[in-house]
Amino acid sequence: MKLIITGYNAAPAEKAAAAAYYAKLLQIGNADGLGFAWNGPQTPAELADVLADLPKSWSITLNDIPATLRESS
Numbered sequence: 001m002k003l004i005i006t007g008y009n010a011a012p013a014e015k016a017a018a019a020a021y022y023a024k025l026l027q028i029g030n031a032d033g034l035g036f037a038w039n040g041p042q043t044p045a046e047l048a049d050v051l052a053d054l055p056k057s058w059s060i061t062l063n064d065i066p067a068t069l070r071e072s073s
Contacts, residue, residue: 033059
């Protein structure tokens with residue numbers, strides 16, 4: 001079973017702070033993936049440094065719940 005960390009919901013908005021935050025998440029020993037919000041505040045371009053540091057074996061998941069909630073309100 002994979003442990004996917006959905007850290008986007010607690011990630012800082014500022015790019016450097018978000019990069020430091022995700023760097024800490026990458027150190028969680030039994031994790032093997034990160035979840036991001038689809039169309040969220042941290043886009044793949046802003047997280048290029050984080051994504052470059054991901055171990056090759058890790059999974060990336062995209063969650064559409066934040067975008068769905070924005071559209072339904």
